[in-house]
Amino acid sequence: MEVYVISLKNLEQEELQNLLFHQLSMDEQVYLEKWKSPKKRLTILGGRLLLRHVARLHGLTSYHLEYGENGKPFFSNSSDHFFNISHSGEYLSLAWSSKDIGIDLEQIRKEMPKFPERMLSATDFSYFQKQREDQKKACFFTLWTRKESFIKLYGNNIFQKAREISVTDGTNLLSVVNDPFAYFHTCQWKDYIISVCTLEKWAHLSVQYVTLQEIIP
Template identity: 25%
Template sequence: MLELIAVYCDRHIDAEQFRRLLELADEAKRARIRKFRRREDAQRLLVADLMVRDLAKRRLRIRNREIRFSRNACGKPFVQNSPRFRYNVSHSGDWVVCVCDEEEVGIDVELVRPIDVKLAERFFHPTEYKQIIEKEGRERWEAFFKLWTLKESYVKAIGTGLRQPLSAFSFELRDDRPEFRSDMLPRHFHFKLYDWAPDYKLAVCAAKKIASQSLTVIGVKTFCDEVCERLAD
């Protein structure tokens, strides 16, 4: 079953709880988190790691200390010896999001902000650039980020990341169920756009159909209180 969780990180975790939560990650992740100068960056990475651990522990029925991560040739992380547990994370602004399922998934969240849409002319498919410039004002930026999150979610799902040219495939925006088009790349995926928070766009890509009610939203304090208890073993 596909699970999609969004944690609203609108406040800092207090120092003592941050220390306790950090101990739930492995040494490599702790070292990486400690390198961040900005507290919010460190917190987002820690929350993302704990989201995956919480889901893996429950779905795989293993202890937190038994979870081991690795990466494929393109750098996509996965849980070792768990071929039926696939996940992906993303964060932007105040939000950290995670999706998991038994088959490959991808996710991307972006804060909508002013941007030079000429980037789309350079990197996107021509039909996508046309969809963007047909809009005016803020709707133009929103169209750009809808397409950007969709494209990111797809390349993350297939495991190539941005090594895959973004112009090699395209989307036609149709409400929350966009249409994917490509003659060469895998097409057995489903996509969904979420407009659940003001000023943010969220896209999910999955091998199976995505239920409209599949998004769970939780505040960072509640998440941290609950996950600290669940992962302690």
């Protein structure tokens, strides 16, 4: 398992975006043009460029993407490589694995949601309440990113399923859940929390920052 991060600020110039757009495959260009929001288009462009870079690092120079029922992309021509993408603030992250995977990246914002009990299971909210006040913000985003990475692993909708999932036992964070089966890995990177949910038992979460010069051929 590997996690790569890029800054989308480096791609904000319109002239650069136009140049990079024409380096995408025809299928990728068609998919990108479906989105009207400049912010969404920037995120998709950054994701496609980072995916191409990481795929090449692993010997996958040609691939075709398809999308699952809930929009999760996957390689239709490879059963040995899996990825997932997340975006928050100025950064975009990509998790890569030999097994299916989900990732969530969240900036630790100044304010938490006003009603965290509406977003967490009763078990996880009990765990959250036990934390010191100065730890609650990081705790909330740790719980939330673990939930979202789990749901992204299995391709479900986060807002429909969040309160049904517990990533703690009320006292401790869980490193593994069994129904369905998955392993959790979480770290703080800058002022962001990154959580990965994977089927790899012995995975280690380390973050590799990728520069613009590396992803542009």
